[in-house]
Amino acid sequence: MELRTRLLIGGEWTDGSGRFATVNPATEETIAEVEEAGEAEVDAAVRSAREAFENPKWRHMDPHRRSALLWKLADLVEQNAAFIAETETRDNGKPLFESAKVDIPFVVANLRYFAGWADKLTGDVIPVSGDFLNYTLREPIGVVGAIVPWNFPLNIASWKLAPALACGNAVILKPAEQTPLTALLLGELALEAGFPPGILNVIPGRGPVTGQALVAHPGVDKICFTGSTETGRKVMQTAAAGPKKISLELGGKSPNVVFADADLDAAVKGAITGIFYGKGEVCAAGSRLLVERSVHEAFVEKLAERAASMTVGDPTDAKTRIGALVSAEQRDKVLRYIDYGREDGARLVTGGGRADVGGKGYFVEATVFDEVDSGMRIAQEEIFGPVLATLAFEDLDDAIDIANRTIYGLAAGVWTRDIGKAHRFAREVQAGTVWVNTYNRYDPASPFGGFKQSGFGRDLGEVALQEYTQTKSVWVALD
Numbered sequence: 001m002e003l004r005t006r007l008l009i010g011g012e013w014t015d016g017s018g019r020f021a022t023v024n025p026a027t028e029e030t031i032a033e034v035e036e037a038g039e040a041e042v043d044a045a046v047r048s049a050r051e052a053f054e055n056p057k058w059r060h061m062d063p064h065r066r067s068a069l070l071w072k073l074a075d076l077v078e079q080n081a082a083f084i085a086e087t088e089t090r091d092n093g094k095p096l097f098e099s100a101k102v103d104i105p106f107v108v109a110n111l112r113y114f115a116g117w118a119d120k121l122t123g124d125v126i127p128v129s130g131d132f133l134n135y136t137l138r139e140p141i142g143v144v145g146a147i148v149p150w151n152f153p154l155n156i157a158s159w160k161l162a163p164a165l166a167c168g169n170a171v172i173l174k175p176a177e178q179t180p181l182t183a184l185l186l187g188e189l190a191l192e193a194g195f196p197p198g199i200l201n202v203i204p205g206r207g208p209v210t211g212q213a214l215v216a217h218p219g220v221d222k223i224c225f226t227g228s229t230e231t232g233r234k235v236m237q238t239a240a241a242g243p244k245k246i247s248l249e250l251g252g253k254s255p256n257v258v259f260a261d262a263d264l265d266a267a268v269k270g271a272i273t274g275i276f277y278g279k280g281e282v283c284a285a286g287s288r289l290l291v292e293r294s295v296h297e298a299f300v301e302k303l304a305e306r307a308a309s310m311t312v313g314d315p316t317d318a319k320t321r322i323g324a325l326v327s328a329e330q331r332d333k334v335l336r337y338i339d340y341g342r343e344d345g346a347r348l349v350t351g352g353g354r355a356d357v358g359g360k361g362y363f364v365e366a367t368v369f370d371e372v373d374s375g376m377r378i379a380q381e382e383i384f385g386p387v388l389a390t391l392a393f394e395d396l397d398d399a400i401d402i403a404n405r406t407i408y409g410l411a412a413g414v415w416t417r418d419i420g421k422a423h424r425f426a427r428e429v430q431a432g433t434v435w436v437n438t439y440n441r442y443d444p445a446s447p448f449g450g451f452k453q454s455g456f457g458r459d460l461g462e463v464a465l466q467e468y469t470q471t472k473s474v475w476v477a478l479d
């Protein structure tokens, strides 16, 4: 495979209305100039998606054939995994360990999982009053716009397009402007797999230009979006003019709660991966660590030791576990929050500045704050970087209270050997995912999404199919 830099519309590689550079955040070098879709190209993509969606070749394709296409796409991603993973790392700055061992294998597994659903989209037969047969059909929605972020570029793209295609929709994928390259590779592989031209279009571009035009376009039936809560609000506002269907997976400020009775060594490891995996640029990052007061001091000491030993390094080195933040802008935002932590009176335990990796790149040290108060900015706002805010709590009720003191509700972790406590916490915490004695677990079969301002709608799992189908109720008079 080779890098693609043009738009994929209707099965053709075409020019956009301008170009933008995509930069390697570890070296600050431009990897490629990529075409940007302006309004005209968004319109062309919508038209070609509509045409492809309505074409009987797709509309009446046997479901098991759609399944086979998705399976074939998974095979092709797997065969090209090394190149795709390397491209993801160059574009995003994440360690190759993550791209090659976690992200791309997840894409493959996810495509296969949803391939399996394509021929299992059954309706119901409903016992209504009177002499009627009533049954439901589940039909695709039509043209789906998928707008995805830069933190897990191909992975989250697959969370949207695998169920959308399994259900028989046509998709327009808009990757984030910081990380457009793997989405284009996926577009190429979808063509090679045999998806009809126009069923998967890929249109890179900036959010306020390409993303906005896609959400506003009357020919788009549904928008599935993952990104910040702030941008989610704009997407919802623009979509209201339709109105068109939307699902939003937004930000988080997830609590990771450690009780004194937990396996503390395992909890230290879980706290570390909870915040430093993906450089902390993870919507479900365990960015608020709550530790029971009786073990707090000892726990933070162990944690700090481990965090300090995590060297930030060249993402292409197989041993690196913390790579470069995605952009200079993101690095500056993270550094600003580190300043806020200091200003607001939190105690900096380790890290707290830029990391030097050969004098280039947007690297920030693994940073831990202690003595954080729930009202501080570093405990309330999503930082999206390797910065952990540690708080103390007294008992279960106090832990639940602090955990829920946030506008967000994406995920939560709890560490305890007391199963009653674990389940009680899982029930009371306002979060779409709860991890007990583990953190950051994902599976294509397990639903993921937010409570409160972390959004609505679900990715992954059987429930995700509801986002990409609409139900039709059919009444048949039997007399």
Ligand code: ADP
Pocket: 147, 148, 149, 150, 174, 175, 176, 177, 205, 206, 207, 208, 210, 211, 212, 213, 215, 226, 227, 228, 229, 231, 232, 234, 235
């Ligand atoms: P961040 O602020 O972390 O860059 P965003 O939520 O802005 O994250 O970005 C997520 C995705 O939303 C990206 O693909 C981005 O281009 C897109 N986007 C940004 N602004 C808009 C907008 N106004 N309308 C539609 N999409 C947008």
